[in-house]
Amino acid sequence: MMGIPRSLDEAAEIDGASKWQIFWEVIMPLSRPGLITLSIFTFMGAYQNFFWPLVMLKTTFRYTLPVGLLFFDSEQGQETTLLMAAVTMSVVPMILVFVCLQKHLVKGIQLGGVKG
Numbered sequence: 001m002m003g004i005p006r007s008l009d010e011a012a013e014i015d016g017a018s019k020w021q022i023f024w025e026v027i028m029p030l031s032r033p034g035l036i037t038l039s040i041f042t043f044m045g046a047y048q049n050f051f052w053p054l055v056m057l058k059t060t061f062r063y064t065l066p067v068g069l070l071f072f073d074s075e076q077g078q079e080t081t082l083l084m085a086a087v088t089m090s091v092v093p094m095i096l097v098f099v100c101l102q103k104h105l106v107k108g109i110q111l112g113g114v115k116g
Contacts, residue, residue: 001031036104044094065090 004027012022050066057063060071069090072083098105 001027001034004030033104033107036101040097040101040105043097047094 008026008030009022012026017025048066049064053064054067057067060068065086069083069086072079072086
């Protein structure tokens with residue numbers, strides 16, 4: 001949001017817009033791709049978090065998917081087919097988020113990478 005020119009704020013203020021209208025109707029539409037990109041990266045990082053849920057959760061009922069994948073490895077061996085099916089199911093939500101918000105993600109990355 002720091003890259004948005006101050007002149008846009010001033011022009012909206014001259015047109016009679018309040019501070020809230022300037023933020024909601026000028027600043028937010030220009031910063032939407034960056035915010036969506038940030039939310040996608042945050043979701044992907046939090047969704048695949050392993051260590052924090054492993055340390056904090058005490059009951060197996062509340063384990064997250066990455067921690068729950070540990071149950072497919074036992075003393076008798078590894079249930080590879082079930083593990084691969086569970087990994088596939090844990091990746092599906094991230095793929096759906098990426099496919100649905102792909103346009104905004106690419107636009108947000110382009111805005112951050114283009115100078116000027």
